[in-house]
Amino acid sequence: MEERKSKRGKIGLTVFLLVDLLLIGAAVYMIAARQRDIPTGAPLGGTAASVLDSVPEETVPAATEPDVPAPLELADEIECGYAYVVNASDGLVLAEKNGEERMYPASMTKLMTLLLACESGIEPDEPFTFDQDMLDPLIERGASRVGFEAGETVTFGDLLYGSVLPSGGDATAALAIMIDGDEQTFANHMNRKAQALGMFDTHFSNASGLHAEDHYSTARDIALLLQETLKHDLCRTVLTAPVYTTSRTSQHPNGLELYSVVDQRMAGFLPQHIVFQGGKTGFTDYAGYCLASFAEQEGTTYIVVVAGGEEKETPCRDAQTLYELLCGVPEQNVGEQ
Numbered sequence: 466m467e468e469r470k471s472k473r474g475k476i477g478l479t480v481f482l483l484v485d486l487l488l489i490g491a492a493v494y495m496i497a498a499r500q501r502d503i504p505t506g507a508p509l510g511g512t513a514a515s516v517l518d519s520v521p522e523e524t525v526p527a528a529t530e531p532d533v534p535a536p537l538e539l540a541d542e543i544e545c546g547y548a549y550v551v552n553a554s555d556g557l558v559l560a561e562k563n564g565e566e567r568m569y570p571a572s573m574t575k576l577m578t579l580l581l582a583c584e585s586g587i588e589p590d591e592p593f594t595f596d597q598d599m600l601d602p603l604i605e606r607g608a609s610r611v612g613f614e615a616g617e618t619v620t621f622g623d624l625l626y627g628s629v630l631p632s633g634g635d636a637t638a639a640l641a642i643m644i645d646g647d648e649q650t651f652a653n654h655m656n657r658k659a660q661a662l663g664m665f666d667t668h669f670s671n672a673s674g675l676h677a678e679d680h681y682s683t684a685r686d687i688a689l690l691l692q693e694t695l696k697h698d699l700c701r702t703v704l705t706a707p708v709y710t711t712s713r714t715s716q717h718p719n720g721l722e723l724y725s726v727v728d729q730r731m732a733g734f735l736p737q738h739i740v741f742q743g744g745k746t747g748f749t750d751y752a753g754y755c756l757a758s759f760a761e762q763e764g765t766t767y768i769v770v771v772a773g774g775e776e777k778e779t780p781c782r783d784a785q786t787l788y789e790l791l792c793g794v795p796e797q798n799v800g801e802q
Contacts, residue, residue, distance in 0.1 A: 536561050542790070543783040546753070546773030549684035550787050553692045553759065553766040559791060561684070567666055568772055570682040571747030572609070572632045573757045574674030576690050577655050582625055582640045583699045589622035593639050600635060608634035608675055611723065617716040625699070626709040629745060630723040634673040641672040648672055659686070662693055676749045684770045691744070691757050691768050704759075705743040727758065734781040736760065736788035739767070746780075747772070756780035760788050767791055 539548050539562035549564040551557065558564075597615040604610075611633030613619060619627075621643060627636030641651035648671060655669040664686035670677045694700045707728045711720040726746050735741050744758030754774035760767050769787045771780040 533557070536564075537790075538562070539787075543771065543786055544774060544779050545771040545783045547684040547771065548783065548787065549688045549768075549770045550791065551688050551692065551768050553695065553768045554764070556692075559767075560787065564685045564688075565666065565683050567681045567683055569676060569680065569749060569752035570667075570674055570687055570772070571676075571749045571752035571755050572674040573682075573687050573745050573747040573755050573770075573772070574669060574672070574680070575628050575632060575637055576687070576694050576745050576757060577658065577669065578628055578637045578640055578651075578672045579625065579700055579703060580690070580694045580697065581644060581651075581654060581658060582621075582628075583697045583703075585644045587621050587643060589620060589625075591621040591643070592618050593621065593624060593643055594618040595635065595639065599638055599642070603634045603638065603673075606675055608673060610635045611711075612717075612721055613639075614716045617714050619712050619714065623711040625703050626706060626723055627711065627721075629703050630706060630709055630725045632726055632746065634675070637672040659690075662689055664689055674747055674749070674752075676751045684772055687757050687772075688768050688770045691759060691770070695759060695766065704745070727756070730756075730777065730781050731758070731784070734778070734785040736785045736792070738762065738792040739788050741788070742766075748777075754780050756784055758784055762792055 534557075536550075536558045537560035539560050543562065546563060547566065547568050548560065548562040549558070550560040552559060595613050595615055595617050600610075600613075600615055609632045611627040611631055613627070613633075613635050619639075621640075624636045624639050624643070627633040628640060638648060641648040645651040645654050651672055652669050655672070656667075659667045659669065664682065667682040667686045667690075668679055669682075670680040674680070694704070707725050709723045711717065711723065713720050725743065727744050730746060731741060739760045739762040741758070741760045744756060747755035747757075752772065754777055755770075755772040756774075757770045758768070760769075767788065769784045771783045771787070774780040774783070
């Protein structure tokens with residue numbers, strides 16, 4: 466009996482030891498498996514979050530925007546004090562000189578007058594009759610005029626071409642009256658449109674560009690204005706016309722033959738490798754000589770605005786230089802006349 470009890474005791478002890486060994490082996494296996502899953506450098510005994518935080522993230526290349534070349538900062542390349550050059554086909558600014566500084570726009574203002582006139586919906590043959598009261602202030606200030614006389618009746622179309630080709634202040638004053646009733650109301654209209662176009666450094670006080678302290682813009686804003694103007698076929702037609710004859714009236718039986726001031730001034734400064742189209746000149750004693758123009762090359766439209774020139778030819782020469790820079794003329798030829 467005692468022998469059987471001793472034998473059963475030995476068997477139980479053996480089973481107990483085997484179970485302990487199996488439990489120890491399982492524990493060792495689980496520890497080893499866990500250690501394999503813990504990344505190198507992870508804090509032992511840390512929370513699950515601390516372990517996950519230590520897992521290196523997969524490197525993902527940062528998204529990059531397309532490289533946009535910075536505008537050329539103009540200095541000695543041109544003589545005018547202000548300039549802004551833009552590719553109107555894609556909006557890329559190519560060059561600038563004091564482009565966002567306020568300056569006086571002179572008759573480049575008439576681009577806004579033309580734009581609002583073309584947007585007004587007034588028919589080209591709508592008549593307008595001049596009176597002496599509206600002409601006298603222009604005469605007193607020495608404003609450029611088409612030559613319309615008191616009592617003369619012309620058409621809305623005549624006024625469009627008269628405002629641009631010879632830069633007639635009489636034509637712009639008439640357009641303001643036809644569109645909004647008086648020039649001050651029209652100037653408010655001009656300012657609302659300027660804000661809508663993003664011309665945030667521009668304020669107009671008249672339709673023609675006659676000097677006033679609160680009548681100002683920037684080369685950048687004028688370029689933006691010209692870019693918008695070129696979206697309208699009628700505006701483009703007027704801006705590119707070399708000559709136009711007004712309606713026959715009793716004051717002018719054969720009409721008035723109007724020639725483009727831009728064409729006349731640019732005749733000796735036409736750039737190579739690009740087709741000059743047209744634009745708008747400007748001048749006052751405060752603004753200097755100005756020119757907002759556009760040209761085309763293989764379907765691409767370029768806009769050049771230059772202002773603050775000391776001589777009549779200065780903006781024309783600068784425009785030629787800038788168009789040739791844009792069109793890949795060899796550097797040694799740039800500026801040669």
